[in-house]
Amino acid sequence: MLQLRGIGKRYPGVLALDGVDFDVRPGEVHALLGENGAGKSTLIKVMAGVQVPDEGEYLVDGKPMTFGSPKDAHAAGVSVVFQELSQVESLSVAENVFFGRLPASPLGTVDRGTLHREARRLLERVGLTVDPGTRLGFLSVAQRQLVEIAKALSTDAKVIAMDEPTSALSYAEIETLFDLVDRLTEQGVGIVYVSHKLEELFRLSDRITVLRDGRKVAETPTTEITADELVTQMVGRELDAMFPRMARTFDPNDTPLLEVTGLTSDMVHDVTFSVHAGEVVGFSGLMGAGRTELARALFGLDRTKAGQIRLDGRVVPRGSSPRAAERGMGYVPEDRKSDGLVLVSTIRDNMTLAVLRRLSRGGTVNRSKERGVVRDAIARLRVKAHSAEVKVATLSGGNQQKVTLARWLIKEDLKVLILDEPTRGIDVNSKSEIYKLIAGIAERGVAVLVMSSEMPELLSLCDRIHVMRDGRLVKEFDHADANQEDLMTAAIGKGKQ
Ligand SMILES: Nc1ncnc2c1ncn2[C@@H]1O[C@H](COP(=O)(O)OP(=O)(O)OP(=O)(O)O)[C@@H](O)[C@H]1O
Ligand SMILES: [Mg+2]
Numbered sequence: 001m002l003q004l005r006g007i008g009k010r011y012p013g014v015l016a017l018d019g020v021d022f023d024v025r026p027g028e029v030h031a032l033l034g035e036n037g038a039g040k041s042t043l044i045k046v047m048a049g050v051q052v053p054d055e056g057e058y059l060v061d062g063k064p065m066t067f068g069s070p071k072d073a074h075a076a077g078v079s080v081v082f083q084e085l086s087q088v089e090s091l092s093v094a095e096n097v098f099f100g101r102l103p104a105s106p107l108g109t110v111d112r113g114t115l116h117r118e119a120r121r122l123l124e125r126v127g128l129t130v131d132p133g134t135r136l137g138f139l140s141v142a143q144r145q146l147v148e149i150a151k152a153l154s155t156d157a158k159v160i161a162m163d164e165p166t167s168a169l170s171y172a173e174i175e176t177l178f179d180l181v182d183r184l185t186e187q188g189v190g191i192v193y194v195s196h197k198l199e200e201l202f203r204l205s206d207r208i209t210v211l212r213d214g215r216k217v218a219e220t221p222t223t224e225i226t227a228d229e230l231v232t233q234m235v236g237r238e239l240d241a242m243f244p245r246m247a248r249t250f251d252p253n254d255t256p257l258l259e260v261t262g263l264t265s266d267m268v269h270d271v272t273f274s275v276h277a278g279e280v281v282g283f284s285g286l287m288g289a290g291r292t293e294l295a296r297a298l299f300g301l302d303r304t305k306a307g308q309i310r311l312d313g314r315v316v317p318r319g320s321s322p323r324a325a326e327r328g329m330g331y332v333p334e335d336r337k338s339d340g341l342v343l344v345s346t347i348r349d350n351m352t353l354a355v356l357r358r359l360s361r362g363g364t365v366n367r368s369k370e371r372g373v374v375r376d377a378i379a380r381l382r383v384k385a386h387s388a389e390v391k392v393a394t395l396s397g398g399n400q401q402k403v404t405l406a407r408w409l410i411k412e413d414l415k416v417l418i419l420d421e422p423t424r425g426i427d428v429n430s431k432s433e434i435y436k437l438i439a440g441i442a443e444r445g446v447a448v449l450v451m452s453s454e455m456p457e458l459l460s461l462c463d464r465i466h467v468m469r470d471g472r473l474v475k476e477f478d479h480a481d482a483n484q485e486d487l488m489t490a491a492i493g494k495g496k497q
Contacts, residue, residue, distance in 0.1 A: 001026055001190050002047065002078065002159045007056035009042055009214075011394065013386040016042045017053065018214040024159050024190035029181060031201045031222070032194045034211035035234055035427040036398030037384030040194045041083050043211070044161045047192070048080040049073035060158075077158030081148045081165055083194075083397045083425075089137035094119035096136050097151045122150040127176035141168040141335060142287065149177070160184065161192035164397070166200060167425050170287030170453070178204060196398070196427050198227045210234055235429050249443070250278035250463075255313070257447040258416050260298065263307035267293035269471045271307070275416070275447035280438065282462035283451045285491045290471035291451035292334050295418045298449070299331040300324040311415060328415030330408050332422065334451075341404050343393040347385055348374045350392050351406050358412055377406040380437065382430050398425045402434075409437045417441060420451045435461055455484045469493050 002024040009017040017039045024030050032040045045051035046058070052068035059065065060076040073080075087096050095102065097119050105111040119132035128146040136144065145168050152160050166174045181191055181204055193205060201208055202222060209219045210233040218233045256274035263271040268290050275281045283291045296302040298309060300321040309316040317323045321331075342350055351374050352359060359370045374388045381402040385395060392403055405422060408414075422438065423431045438461060442448050452458050458465050465482050467475045467490040475490040 001061060003057075003059040004043070004046065005057040005059075007043065007046055007053045007058075009039075009046070009051065009053045013390070015214045017046070020056075020211070020214070020216045022209060022216070024192055026158075026188045026190055027185045028206040029185060029191040029193050029204045031205035031208045032192060032211065033196075033198075033201065033208055033230060033234060035382070035384070035429055036402065036425075037396040038211040038234075039214040040211060041163055041396060042214075044080060044082070044163050044192065044194065047073065047078055047159075047161055048082075049078075074155060077156060079152040079155055079157035079160045081145075081152050081160070081162045083163035083167075085144055085148055087136055087144060087147065089135070091136055092133050093123070093130060093136055093139070093147055094132035096147055097122055097132075097154055099151070101154075118154075119150070122153055123147075125153060126150045126180060127173065142170060142173055145169060146173065146177075149180070157189060159190045159192065161194075163194045164196070164425060165193075166195060166197065173287070174200075196425070198230060198428065201230075202227070212236060231428060234427070250276045252276065257312060257445075258449075259308075259310040261308045261310075263294075263297055263304060263309065265293065265297045265302050265304045267302075267471050268297050268304075271471075271473055273466060273473060273476075275449060277415075277445040277447055278442050279464070280442050280448040280450060280462045282458035282465040283449065283468055284453075284455060284458050284465055284487050285468035287453065289468040289491065291468055292420055293471065294468065295331060295333070295420050295449070295451050298324075299329060299418060301331075328413065329418065330411060330414045330416070331418045332405060332408050332420060334420040334424070341392060341400060344391060346389045346391055347378065347383065347395070347403055348388040350403050351377055351388075351410065353407060355407075355411050373410055377410055380433050381406055382433065398427055398430075401425050402430065405434065409434075409441060412444075414441070414446050416447045416449070418449045418451070421453065422450060423452075423454070423457060431457075455487050458482075458487070459484065467491050 004022045007017050007020045020043060022043060034040050042051060046053050049068055049070040049072060058067060060078060065072055065076060094115050098115060103111040103114040116132040123132065126146045126149050128143060130139065130143060145165060149165060165177060169177060185191060195201060205222045207219060208222055208225065210217050210230065212234060254276055257277040258275040261272045271294060283294065285291055293302065297304050300319050300323060304318045309318060311327050316327050352370055356365055359366050378388060383399050383402045385399065392400055408417060423434055426434065438448060450458065450461055459482055463479050465477045465487065466473045467487055469491060
């Protein structure tokens with residue numbers, strides 16, 4: 001149905017795509033896999049007509065397409081759910097779904113009745129229960145993702161490309177999406193599916209194409225390949241165990257560095273726990289269990305009603321993030337786009353913003369020391385960029401994530417670090433590097449808190465894991481007796497406890 005031949009795309013200093021062939025057949029799921037910066041999103045943008053390649057051919061149903069025309073791509077039945085959501089927060093959900101194609105009444109005004117009826121039908125298909133008239137700005141990231149998928153479904157799409165569609169979805173929403181993909185393929189729709197989660201590719205896809213540095217390295221039927229082989233194709237070499245368990249040294253009999261008692265906000269109820277210097281404590285739970293809300297309350301971003309936070313024996317005033325930061329707390333939020341990543345600045349500036357004081361003497365920054373720190377972070381996190389002077393705006397989604405994380409990982413005067421979904425959008429190969437960095441931070445005596453929806457991540461990283469449900473800590477596991485099934489059972493709150 002869709003054929004791309006010999007696609008090449010060069011950006012200043014980067015060959016994003018190099019002679020890539022890619023096609024989609026009716027009713028199949030063709031997955032696209034590769035490290036951060038491998039060229040996946042660029043290829044999707046070429047399909048959508050929003051990016052003009054330097055060379056290549058594009059056919060839909062055997063007919064040649066002009067590059068760089070989103071309208072043509074759309075008319076030919078190619079629909080795309082982009083990695084970076086492009087939505088208008090001030091418009092309603094329905095208006096976003098039908099953006100640019102609002103149904104008109106005979107009077108020439110927008111036909112609200114039809115608009116809302118059609119939108120409601122599409123929202124039902126993606127399993128989103130919000131009123132079509134709701135302003136998009138009120139929706140969570142997950143809900144917006146579903147709106148984006150509803151938008152893709154709003155035309156008679158023959159091919160739907162989804163760029164990391166599940167990165168912000170909960171388990172239940174992911175299941176709904178998978179069911180939807182199954183139904184679409186049964187109807188003959190071809191799906192292009194980009195994800196870093198290998199288990200999703202194995203569950204959904206018929207073929208997997210791997211990109212490395214803009215080149216297609218392999219295309220294999222899913223039934224004929226293993227996870228290890230895919231990882232090897234992605235990196236070009238074999239990797240050690242993906243989630244190595246890291247042993248840590250801290251004395252559980254020491255006084256904890258961070259002690260939280262009875263912390264209560266609108267969304268968090270009577271939360272009590274402690275973390276030692278050098279310890280990594282995880283927070284598991286379903287979407288909406290209150291992990292992000294707990295992180296925000298701890299860092300003073302949300303108003304709290306009761307409770308106490310003690311750091312190093314001293315009370316941290318509640319409800320003030322500047323005071324929390326002053327006392328040595330760091331927080332990497334789930335939505336890192338809003339975490340002050342300065343898109344127009346360079347990787348170097350973004351990474352060292354928080355540590356300039358340490359790199360300076362008498363008011364001047366030691367540039368060679370700065371370069372060293374940045375070079376090390378870029379190498380360890382495998383940030384794909386041809387230099388540290390590249391603007392962050394031009395990096396791929398995952399590489400932007402890495403830069404934000406690096407900012408905190410290289411900060412040395414931290415006592416407590418709170419990480420919310422530290423590896424969202426990050427490729428499998430870079431994950432273990434990030435885990436090592438987190439372990440390294442703990443080793444320096446920092447108390448680390450990790451909020452994560454990925455249980456394997458918590459199991460490999462954490463010394464202890466708390467399970468949250470409805471804003472409360474419902475169960476605590478020591479690393480030695482934690483396993484995925486028990487974490488899930490506690491999170492759902494059914495059956496054995
Ligand atoms: N507008 C741009 N200007 C300059 N370079 C760009 C631009 N867009 C993408 N690139 C570069 O092209 C390469 C491929 O990026 P792309 O976004 O396609 O990667 P990706 O495979 O989608 O990665 P991720 O998994 O992180 O989303 C990267 O090196 C990126 O920095
Ligand atoms: Mg991408």
